[in-house]
Amino acid sequence: MVRLTRAQQQERTRAAVLAAAREEFAERGYADAKVDRIAERAELTRGAVYSNFPSKRALYLAVLVDSIEHTAAAEPPSPPGLAAALSAFARVWLERLPLTGDTPAGGKLQLRSLAGVFDDEPGRTALAQLTRLEALLLALALEPRAPHHTRRVRLAELVLTLLNGAGHLADAAPGFGDPFDVTLACEHLAGLDLADTWNPPHLPYVSPARPVQDAWEPPARLPDQITAHPAGFDADGVIAVLGSGRLEAAEEAVRAARPGDRITVAVVTSDPAELGRLVRLRIGDLTGCLRRVFAPDAWPGLRLVLDDHADIASAIGIPDIDDTTEAAVRIRAGKIVARAAGRGAAHAAATAG
The missing domain is CATH 1.10.357 (Tetracycline Repressor; domain 2)
Incomplete structure (x- = not known):
């Protein structure tokens, strides 16, 4: 008889819960689904379900995330234009x-x-x-x-x-x-002229980044949600840590970036089980579509990492995170050379001298 390790048993339990939940949600919908019935379908206790997923909402999101992780194979890149x-x-x-x-x-x-x-x-x-x-x-x-x-x-x-x-x-x-x-x-x-410009009125009033010379010890590689490859943190550029309530600030770093800069956005949240899974679902869904349409050299140059355990936030010295977190650093030659926090931090770090 083969004995399963604790991790293997936990993974088997999680898979059983997801399969049962998928059936329950497909038959009854989110509103009418019951955790007790999901546990019964999986031949597990209610406690076993909640030990893996803290709420019905977290479980529903996990089912959706699991579905986008099995997307169709890539198609030939679309023609130019x-x-x-x-x-x-x-x-x-x-x-x-x-x-x-x-x-x-x-x-x-x-x-x-x-x-x-x-x-x-x-x-x-x-x-x-x-x-x-x-x-x-x-x-x-x-x-x-x-x-x-x-x-x-x-x-x-x-x-x-x-x-x-x-x-x-x-x-x-x-x-x-x-x-x-x-x-x-x-x-x-594509033929509409929307007069699209980039001129946020608050950016001229953002405080400059603070020059520093701090050690930079990158965390273990985390997957980049855009390319699905490990994201490296050793290149020169900007790392912005943004809460789920401040994601629009990503463009502030992108538009202010210098040629050759690597822009990395690390998304943090106070609720990884629900809001974190929501971010994973929506970004995974969108980037899955992009990877099927555009050739790799046309994918967004932005690196996007889901920092569920605040590894990146801790590495750059952000002690407390929540959904409004907005902080950024500039990395050069293996050191943190500028820091910024608060509204406009991504722009400040990207424009730091």
């Missing part, structure tokens, strides 16, 4: 739409619907910030295809608005709307 890229991205994104014959609960799971899951202020704030970060990531992939490589964040926001609107309609009224029409509409959005 902004319109072609938007068309290809829309086609991949719209694959999640439920079919007319799907059950309501099964369709929501297929759609990765969060309707009714986050109705509290921290969750709504995180979702708003995540949507801004998603738009930035999509824009960074589109901008090399745009004339003069101009900013395309407003275009990305409009595309995501259209696609998410199609998703919400498919959730509420299955079968309504034609995905081919939505794809064509996204393609035509």
Whole structure:
């Protein structure tokens, strides 16, 4: 008889809970699913479920995260041009739409619907910030295809608005709307002149980063959510630690970066089980689409790391984190040479001398 190690047993238990939860959510939906029934399906105790997932919401998010980690194989990169890229991205994104014959609960799971899951202020704030970060990531992939490589964040926001609107309609009224029409509409959005500029009014008033000469001991490599490869922390550049309520500040580092800088955003949260999984779900979903549409050399140059255990935050000397955390450092020649904290910290570190 083969004895399982404690870690192996825990992984087996977790897999059983996820499989049972997937069945329960697919049959009954999030609102009507019960943890007791999930435990019964998995032939485990209620306590065993809660020892792996602290809430039904955390368990639902874990099921969705697990589903995006088994995405389809990469497709050939889309042809050059902004319109072609938007068309290809829309086609991949719209694959999640439920079919007319799907059950309501099964369709929501297929759609990765969060309707009714986050109705509290921290969750709504995180979702708003995540949507801004998603738009930035999509824009960074589109901008090399745009004339003069101009900013395309407003275009990305409009595309995501259209696609998410199609998703919400498919959730509420299955079968309504034609995905081919939505794809064509996204393609035509490339021709809009949205007069997109980058000029946040608060940035001229941000305090400069503080010059330092501190030792830099990078944490163990964590996966980069964009490339799915380990993220290295030894290159010169900027590391910004942002709470789930301040993710929009990522663009402040990106736009202020110097040629050759590596920009890394480490996302932290006070609630890894729920808000942390929400970040992992939404970013994993978006970057999974990007990897299927764009060739690797066109992926966003930003490095994005989910710092669930605050390893990066601790390494750069941030003692306390919460969802409003905003701090950044500049790394040069293996040392921390500038520090900034508070609103505008990412911009301050990126522009530090």
